[in-house]
Amino acid sequence: MSDPIGFLSVRRHPEHGYFGGYLIVNALARPLEFHCTMPVRPTRAQQLLYGHTLDDFLCGEQIAVAMYHKAKLKPTWVFTDCHAALAGEAALANTRFVYLDTSSELAESAGVLASPGGRLPMRPLRVGQHKLHVLADSPATPEDLEACLAGLAKYFELTEPFQRVLDALREAHPVTRAA
Amino acid sequence: MSSDGVAFHSRWDEGEASLSVGMFATGWQHQLARTEIEFFSPLQLPGSDEAAKVVSVRFQSPRPKVVSVPFPEGDAFQPADKPPTTEVEPCVASSAQQACQQRRPGDQQEQRPRRRTRIRPPADVVKLEDRLFFILQPPLEVMAAANRLDFPFEPFPYQLDGIAFLFPRETAILADEMGLGKTMQAITAIRMLLLSRQLRNVLLVCPKPLVTNWVREFRLWAPEIPVTVIEGDAARRNWIWQQANAPVRIANYELLMRDHEIIESSGAHFDLVVLDEAQRIKNRNSTTAQIARSLPRSRSWALTGTPIENSVDDLVHIFEFLHPGYLHTGMKLKSIRQATRDHIIRRTKDQVLTEMPPKLFRDEELALTPEQQGTYHMAEKEGVVQLEEMGETLTIQHVFELVLRLKQICNFDPSTGASCKLERLEADLEEIAASGKKAIVFSQWVETLERLALHLDRFGPMQYHGRVPSKQRDAVIQQFREDPSKHVILMSYGAGSVGLNLQFCEYVFLFDRWWNPAVEDQAINRAHRIGAAGPVTVTRMMAAETIEQRIHEVLEEKRQLFNELFADSTGVPKHAGLSREEVFGLFNLNIPRSNRKEAA
Numbered sequence: 120m121s122d123p124i125g126f127l128s129v130r131r132h133p134e135h136g137y138f139g140g141y142l143i144v145n146a147l148a149r150p151l152e153f154h155c156t157m158p159v160r161p162t163r164a165q166q167l168l169y170g171h172t173l174d175d176f177l178c179g180e181q182i183a184v185a186m187y188h189k190a191k192l193k194p195t196w197v198f199t200d201c202h203a204a205l206a207g208e209a210a211l212a213n214t215r216f217v218y219l220d221t222s223s224e225l226a227e228s229a230g231v232l233a234s235p236g237g238r239l240p241m242r243p244l245r246v247g248q249h250k251l252h253v254l255a256d257s258p259a260t261p262e263d264l265e266a267c268l269a270g271l272a273k274y275f276e277l278t279e280p281f282q283r284v285l286d287a288l289r290e291a292h293p294v295t296r297a298a
Numbered sequence: 299m300s301s302d303g304v305a306f307h308s309r310w311d312e313g314e315a316s317l318s319v320g321m322f323a324t325g326w327q328h329q330l331a332r333t334e335i336e337f338f339s340p341l342q343l344p345g346s347d348e349a350a351k352v353v354s355v356r357f358q359s360p361r362p363k364v365v366s367v368p369f370p371e372g373d374a375f376q377p378a379d380k381p382p383t384t385e386v387e388p389c390v391a392s393s394a395q396q397a398c399q400q401r402r403p404g405d406q407q408e409q410r411p412r413r414r415t416r417i418r419p420p421a422d423v424v425k426l427e428d429r430l431f432f433i434l435q436p437p438l439e440v441m442a443a444a445n446r447l448d449f450p451f452e453p454f455p456y457q458l459d460g461i462a463f464l465f466p467r468e469t470a471i472l473a474d475e476m477g478l479g480k481t482m483q484a485i486t487a488i489r490m491l492l493l494s495r496q497l498r499n500v501l502l503v504c505p506k507p508l509v510t511n512w513v514r515e516f517r518l519w520a521p522e523i524p525v526t527v528i529e530g531d532a533a534r535r536n537w538i539w540q541q542a543n544a545p546v547r548i549a550n551y552e553l554l555m556r557d558h559e560i561i562e563s564s565g566a567h568f569d570l571v572v573l574d575e576a577q578r579i580k581n582r583n584s585t586t587a588q589i590a591r592s593l594p595r596s597r598s599w600a601l602t603g604t605p606i607e608n609s610v611d612d613l614v615h616i617f618e619f620l621h622p623g624y625l626h627t628g629m630k631l632k633s634i635r636q637a638t639r640d641h642i643i644r645r646t647k648d649q650v651l652t653e654m655p656p657k658l659f660r661d662e663e664l665a666l667t668p669e670q671q672g673t674y675h676m677a678e679k680e681g682v683v684q685l686e687e688m689g690e691t692l693t694i695q696h697v698f699e700l701v702l703r704l705k706q707i708c709n710f711d712p713s714t715g716a717s718c719k720l721e722r723l724e725a726d727l728e729e730i731a732a733s734g735k736k737a738i739v740f741s742q743w744v745e746t747l748e749r750l751a752l753h754l755d756r757f758g759p760m761q762y763h764g765r766v767p768s769k770q771r772d773a774v775i776q777q778f779r780e781d782p783s784k785h786v787i788l789m790s791y792g793a794g795s796v797g798l799n800l801q802f803c804e805y806v807f808l809f810d811r812w813w814n815p816a817v818e819d820q821a822i823n824r825a826h827r828i829g830a831a832g833p834v835t836v837t838r839m840m841a842a843e844t845i846e847q848r849i850h851e852v853l854e855e856k857r858q859l860f861n862e863l864f865a866d867s868t869g870v871p872k873h874a875g876l877s878r879e880e881v882f883g884l885f886n887l888n889i890p891r892s893n894r895k896e897a898a
Contacts, residue, residue: 139362147444148436150369156362165359182362189364274443279414279436286416286433291365291426 121146121270125197126280127186127216128288129178129204130232135294136160138232139182140284143192146271148280154186155291174235179206187211196267200225200281202237205254215259217244218252221281228285232295249277367430413439415458420467421640432466445493450518453482456650461487463643468597469620471576473644476603476823478651481515484572484601489520492545497569499542501593504574506550507768512574516546528553532560539564551578551586558589568595576600577816579619580612591619603823604816605642606860610634613863617641635863647826655833657826661850662722663842666708669716674707674844682885697881701845708841709746709810719809719839720753726837727757730805731785736778737805739788740821742812747788750809758783763790775800789824791817801830808838811849815857848884 126142139156161169161177169176183204187197197214199205200221208216218241222234241252246264253259289296414437419429435441438458442449453461457479464470464487474480491497504512509527516525528538528549538547539560549557571593573579579587598620606612613634614625620641625634647654666674681700685692710717723739730737741747744763751759760778762771771793778787779802787800791812803825812818818838826834840846882888 139364142434144436148440149444150434150436152369153367153430153434154364155367156364159362162359181359185361185364189366272444274440276440279440282414282416283434283436287430290429290433 123151123192123194125194127183127197127199128281128284129182129201131235132295137177138288139186140288141186142280142284148275152190154189156182172238174203175206175237178203178235183207184210201234203235205237206239219277221278224278367427415462417462417465438462456645457483469641471600471642473605473642475646476820480601482519485516485519499568500546500570501568502548502572503554509548509550512548536560554589555585570597571595572599574601576602576616577604577607580615582615607814607816655830658833658835660837662837662839664718666841667716667718669711669714673711694881704845708844708846731757736803737786738803739807739809740791741809742791750788757785760784760787763793791821798824800824801827804832806836815853852880
């Protein structure tokens with residue numbers, strides 16, 4: 120049986136702050152665990168101290184790491200559609216964060232829930248048809264990622280679980296639903 | 299130098315440097331006040347002898363609060379193993395098969411499912427964990443592909459929507475129009491629930507003639523699911539009822555009534571009971587409805603193309619099986635729509651099969667022949683007089699008798715055999731036969747059909763009605779389908795309105811009209827279903843200025859009622875069906891006081 124895979128998303132609501140969702144699935148796309156955060160609103164001090172790196176701090180170091188630690192399963196590969204969440208990788212040993220742009224696919228359903236952009240430099244990691252990115256200093260290699268993806272079922276679409284995470288966030292936090 | 303809220307004073311001399319830091323009360327410093335602040339002054343710089351003074355500000359951001367949703371272990375599908383051998387008849391025409399795209403999906407395992415049919419939680423699931431359980435499930439296509447659930451034919455998107463609707467629901471009505479594949483949708487939903495171990499035993503109840511059809515469809519769409527038909531002598535049936543581990547058992551309605559006591563005494567409990575053709579329980583007080591309601595079960599589904607045949611009470615009584623007490627008679631239509639919205643799914647061909655050939659209606663108002671006219675007017679005049687003379691003893695049955703007598707005259711003059719409808723039908727069939735097409739003619743009377751057969755001999759008429767033995771009926775259909783000299787089949791509404799696939803017919807004639815439009819629709823849909831080669835022309839014959847025309851107006855009101863309940867309109871019809879007043883009103887009769895409370 121292949122290792123589980125994580126799908127982590129952090130979305131920013133213009134009024135209610137940041138919402139994190141983390142879905143762990145098996146190689147057949149069946150859900151194994153789900154975790155989500157209560158809304159996170161940055162303090163004024165955080166805004167001043169972190170400035171333009173605030174999203175990296177909140178999405179990565181705070182939200183992504185908190186959800187990762189709460190999970191029982193610790194996947195080696197965590198896909199995220201939030202660039203800023205990549206910053207969480209530094210705090211986690213033996214786990215690689217991979218950025219996947221879902222904006223074109225989920226734009227309509229995301230509504231006002233934006234995916235915060237990050238400041239950390241990324242490098243592309245082209246594996247098959249997938250256009251993925253990892254942090255510039257990440258030790259992840261295309262070969263490692265290819266081995267991970269090879270363990271997935273052929274019909275497994277990497278963008279699909281993010282729709283589930285988004286729907287779950289909307290369900291758990293009705294305030295995020297579009298008016 | 300200085301900046302907002304902080305003042306820095308520095309002095310640089312040769313080999314010596316010092317820095318003093320001061321804090322001023324400004325807008326953002328109240329945040330800092332909560333954290334530990336240490337002051338060290340002056341700061342030691344390289345080369346200086348004194349220790350540098352360091353200012354440390356530690357911010358301890360609380361971790362975000364995380365909510366976790368556990369997933370029950372063991373909900374994963376059991377792999378769909380090779381099918382068991384089942385004792386079923388060879389597969390012939392399959393309605394569900396017809397109701398799917400007539401192309402194999404290729405190797406489904408190798409294809410990426412592009413469409414994503416998601417399972418949504420029903421509105422009555424309140425707990426967040428339970429709702430997220432459904433929301434976080436993969437799309438139906440992924441679940442099917444992941445668990446090797448092959449489909450013999452690629453389902454239409456609306457069929458996947460129907461499966462996703464049934465899957466999470468404990469109470470549901472699948473009310474798709476006839477011919478859209480309700481059978482396939484129900485079987486696939488049952489299959490997925492069985493394989494995910496959310497169900498262990500299912501009881502499916504259907505009309506007796508449809509039992510073999512269900513067995514065949516299960517073998518086609520869920521070959522790995524063992525199906526047991528409840529039949530045989532009492533001892534055998536008793537034994538089958540006690541088999542709690544039988545995944546799917548199929549019983550017919552008549553047998554259900556016969557075995558009611560056996561079911562009760564066996565202590566059986568069903569995870570799911572499915573009623574096919576659920577309009578069978580539309581009469582709340584019927585024995586069938588009472589027994590269906592008494593079946594011990596966890597989930598209840600009803601399949602029907604006609605949840606309303608006469609009035610909204612039909613739907614209310616079906617809900618008595620699904621969710622006792624949820625609806626009640628006398629509820630306003632708007633309230634019923636609101637209450638049932640999450641429990642009913644209904645699609646029509648017009649909505650989902652945009653590529654279906656059109657259904658063209660022709661209302662033929664035919665003038666009676668002089669012979670018919672004379673007989674008709676005499677019969678109506680005398681009949682009405684007799685009814686009026688009955689006074690307080692007049693009942694609705696007496697009125698019905700007159701209606702039937704007049705309708706028969708509209709078909710054929712009893713003494714001369716003259717018929718305006720036959721004349722028109724013959725003319726139309728000439729053209730149909732000349733173009734090599736086929737037609738279905740419906741009547742409510744077997745006598746009418748037999749009489750038509752004599753007159754239509756040159757068109758090779760086949761007959762399919764109550765007087766044709768059940769064992770011969772499949773052969774009749776097969777011959778009609780395959781023999782190019784057979785251009786017309788004569789059917790009764792009772793025998794030919796359900797369970798038949800005659801989509802090779804492009805013409806349907808309603809020689810006389812049934813009492814409610816739902817039965818007529820079922821009859822028409824024998825021909826107008828998936829796989830229909832071209833447009834289906836439906837000719838509704840009615841004798842002008844007769845009782846048929848008056849009934850037609852009432853039927854149109856019923857059709858409007860149905861459309862208003864299941865369409866998006868918000869209006870409420872004034873009349874909910876063929877009321878007692880309307881039946882008496884056909885002849886401008888007053889309702890006797892003694893039976894004013896009698897129901898029509």
